[in-house]
Amino acid sequence: MRKIGVKEIEDIAVGAAVYGTGGGGDPYVGKLMAIDAIKTYGEVTLLDVDEVPEDAIVVPSSMMGAPTILIEKIPNGKEALSAFSLLKNYIGKEISATIPIEAGGLNSMIPFAVAATLGIPVVDADGMGRAFPELQMVTFSLGGVKSTPMILCDEKGNATMFNTINNKWTETLARAVTVVSGGSTMLASYAMTGSQVKETSIKGIISTTEKVGRAIRIAKSNNTNPVDAVLKASGGFELFKGKICDILRKTDGGFVRGESKMMGIDEYKGKSIKIEFQNENLMAQTDDGKVLATVPDLIVVLDIETGHAITTETLRYGNRGVVICIPCDEKWRTEAGIKTVGPRYFGYDVNYVPIEQRIKSRMGEF
Amino acid sequence: MRKIGVKEIEDIAVGAAVYGTGGGGDPYVGKLMAIDAIKTYGEVTLLDVDEVPEDAIVVPSSMMGAPTILIEKIPNGKEALSAFSLLKNYIGKEISATIPIEAGGLNSMIPFAVAATLGIPVVDADGMGRAFPELQMVTFSLGGVKSTPMILCDEKGNATMFNTINNKWTETLARAVTVVSGGSTMLASYAMTGSQVKETSIKGIISTTEKVGRAIRIAKSNNTNPVDAVLKASGGFELFKGKICDILRKTDGGFVRGESKMMGIDEYKGKSIKIEFQNENLMAQTDDGKVLATVPDLIVVLDIETGHAITTETLRYGNRGVVICIPCDEKWRTEAGIKTVGPRYFGYDVNYVPIEQRIKSRMGEF
Known part of the structure; x- marks a missing residue:
């Protein structure tokens, strides 16, 4: 367990953009959202996977859409919180922590913005160890975690909830809604227990991306x-x-x-x-x-x-x-x-x- | 208040296809669904609008999609019931009656199939007095009734719930989901009170379509x-x-x-x-x-x-x-x-x- 402040966010954003492997969204937009939330609400606790209680409810917070669109259509910051709050009401349980769905420029940052605002920790893990284009492409899916109930919110105030027969169908339906919503939306999905996080996530990815981001920063200051x-x-x-x-x-x-x-x-x-x-x-x-x-x-x-x-x-x-x-x-x-x-x-x-x-x-x- | 049996259904289906004004779905498929439910569960009570209690919850049951598709992709009969049951759970109130959203070949019949199965009455009214292609095109909208919370179910078992900022957005989002779901889905939407039905619906349309269907039948038997x-x-x-x-x-x-x-x-x-x-x-x-x-x-x-x-x-x-x-x-x-x-x-x-x-x-x- 350690605290993540603005300096750590800078390194994580740079490193996560590398792990975004060409996608994962613009690191600049994501970083601004996370830093703004941390400056307003304080630093975020980063939990090791081993520190998450077995029965805690952990919910990834993420963006869906084409990164080309997100450069111009910037989230208003409330969609991710609305999605979280609607999912909490639906499942009727408190959400103890959030976690990135992927290690991309944007989707590594959104959980920090949400966590700072809600005062909950982020788990040092994700569902890809990189970024992938489709929603079902997470190790959570391989481990049998259901993507639904999933809430999708747009910046206009529309909310859609999905309950599907499999995670590929969630991708298909949510992608269709995202496209007609203007190309990007915010999601709360793959609600899981602490023990499911331990079984199915890729551990330590936030620290890994931070290490890569820090290495880039140090090389620059050392001129190597x-x-x-x-x-x-x-x-x-x-x-x-x-x-x-x-x-x-x-x-x-x-x-x-x-x-x-x-x-x-x-x-x-x-x-x-x-x-x-x-x-x-x-x-x-x-x-x-x-x-x-x-x-x-x-x-x-x-x-x-x-x-x-x-x-x-x-x-x-x-x-x-x-x-x-x-x-x-x-x-x-x-x-x-x-x-x-x-x-x-x-x-x-x-x-x-x-x-x-x-x-x-x-x-x-x- | 009167009972609707198989004979009345035959006339309503024929008349509603006229009021479908070219659309509204195939009257044959809809008729079969309604008749099957009535034969299994018994006749359906048809309520005059004036007989609906002010505080009763009335929910339209309908199909969304292109009629060209529905000829080949026939509903399995459970989607409409699933949508109804999920909406009931979400609003936390019993649904007292159903009502057609439009007077089309199919959407005039689905409420009878749902009503027979659930043992609730159908209200003799609708939201169009004809058929229209889009979801927001109902007199319920003109009267300020919200289309959401709306449940959309496909025949595969996927369910989507919408909460939107206006009824046109419900149309846009639900249409996108319907297209990727294969082109037709079943909806429960526009949940309203008895007093809203009285204010906003087009009254007596089921009896009107029945009268037209009966006139066609009698002309045939009289050779006029x-x-x-x-x-x-x-x-x-x-x-x-x-x-x-x-x-x-x-x-x-x-x-x-x-x-x-x-x-x-x-x-x-x-x-x-x-x-x-x-x-x-x-x-x-x-x-x-x-x-x-x-x-x-x-x-x-x-x-x-x-x-x-x-x-x-x-x-x-x-x-x-x-x-x-x-x-x-x-x-x-x-x-x-x-x-x-x-x-x-x-x-x-x-x-x-x-x-x-x-x-x-x-x-x-x-």
């Missing part, structure tokens, strides 16, 4: 290479270094989908790669079709100068970046995990191979 | 003209007589939209008209653009032989029909009524002129 600092703090691998030379992006059906192409620089000169995404980066491959990395491993484009993650919605022609890959949590490497978020789920005719094996078999070659 | 019988029983006007020579129909965004063209026969030979629809018929005009009738008046195509309504989803090339227009209820002829369901709401640059005036000013000419 921030990308190297990220690789060291995250256990990731460098895949490529280049300039964005082409980008295709389409906001459709509640997602931003597209691909970016990069031309190599330095030791990668003369080579080029393509990264495809649906909110988050899904697959990186060479121009001649050799797969470099796929979901569920984390494919991240870092700004070559600052080490900060470049999200899919802010990628611009000419950005110079280092593409890295961070191994995903072991929960995603099970049969059920790969079925839920592996390359085949996203329509790629490719088997999942852990990034460590891909790197090893490449034997130093590109 | 069934179209004349409909005109007499409904107070409608004949607009045209012809053959369907062209039909455009598209199921899109939860509606069936399109237009049908008819070539005149008998005294209309050499003339032709076009009818545009969104689930229900919206406007009838001559080929050279002269408006014959618009919403909110009821434009209905009757089969020339049987007098039965031909719904927009069953219109076929070669159908011979008589186009009639029945004056709408006075509630729709107010400023608020015309704003909600007049031709301009549907995108036509035309003022609403009551059909009686149009007929009078035409002075016998086409």
Whole structure:
């Protein structure tokens, strides 16, 4: 148990944007919401998973929608609280703590804003250990936790509650409502007990992202290479270094989908790669079709100068970046995990191979 | 107060299909559901509006979706009951009676199926006095009744509850859920008190549709003209007589939209008209653009032989029909009524002129 103040939030936001793996929402908007709440209501208690009582009710607080939209359609700050309050009334039990659903720029921050306002702790864990585009793509689902009853609130004051037969249906129905609500909404979902959190969550992810964010900050103040600092703090691998030379992006059906192409620089000169995404980066491959990395491993484009993650919605022609890959949590490497978020789920005719094996078999070659 | 059995249901279904004004769902499917429930659970009590206690809770039971879809995706019969039961639990009060939301082939029948099963009465009134394509297009809305809390259930077992800032938002959100649920769902909405029913509903519409259905049945058994019988029983006007020579129909965004063209026969030979629809018929005009009738008046195509309504989803090339227009209820002829369901709401640059005036000013000419 420790306190999270403005300084910690700054590091977590930067690190979570890396774990957002191209998606997860804009870290700047999320950070402002969390900092504003902490300045108004005080610091937030961060609980280790082991410190959560078995019978405590823990509810993730999160945003749904395409990150491209959230840059311009900023939450009013009340939707997440309304969703929480409606869910509490419905289940008829006090909510003891909140938890991020994913480690993305925005969805890592919303729980801190909610926690500060309500005076409840945040649990140091999440349901992805990264960001994913769809609601059912959480380790909570793998562990049998139901996403519903789920409350969805928009900034206009509309509230929708779902009770579904499975978590994929929750995604389908809530996405449809989100799209007609203007493209982004706030959710309270996956209400679970402390013991379910212990069984199904990815532990310590907030501290992990904080460590990565801090490494970037320290590298900057020491004038050392921030990308190297990220690789060291995250256990990731460098895949490529280049300039964005082409980008295709389409906001459709509640997602931003597209691909970016990069031309190599330095030791990668003369080579080029393509990264495809649906909110988050899904697959990186060479121009001649050799797969470099796929979901569920984390494919991240870092700004070559600052080490900060470049999200899919802010990628611009000419950005110079280092593409890295961070191994995903072991929960995603099970049969059920790969079925839920592996390359085949996203329509790629490719088997999942852990990034460590891909790197090893490449034997130093590109 | 009187009892509604299978014989009455047959007449109501036929008459309600006329008042469905091209939409309102297939009368056959609805009739089967109601008759099945009455045979199993017994006859249904039909209450006059004046007989409903002021503080009784009355809840409409209805289908949402494109009628084209409902022909093939038949309800399993439990969705409407689930929606009712979830709404009852949410508001924490017993539901004393149900009422049709509209006088369409299907939505006039669902309340009888629900009422028979639950052993509650149906109120002889509705919220349209006809059918309309969108959820907020009810006289309940004009009278300030909220559509939410509303429960939407699909046949798979998913349930969604809405609490919105206005009835148009309920339409938007529920339509989105209905589309991704396969195109049709069942609703419990517009929960209101007996006194609200008295103030805002269109009274006696079930008896009116029964009278029209009975007139068609009697004309058939007497070998007299069934179209004349409909005109007499409904107070409608004949607009045209012809053959369907062209039909455009598209199921899109939860509606069936399109237009049908008819070539005149008998005294209309050499003339032709076009009818545009969104689930229900919206406007009838001559080929050279002269408006014959618009919403909110009821434009209905009757089969020339049987007098039965031909719904927009069953219109076929070669159908011979008589186009009639029945004056709408006075509630729709107010400023608020015309704003909600007049031709301009549907995108036509035309003022609403009551059909009686149009007929009078035409002075016998086409």
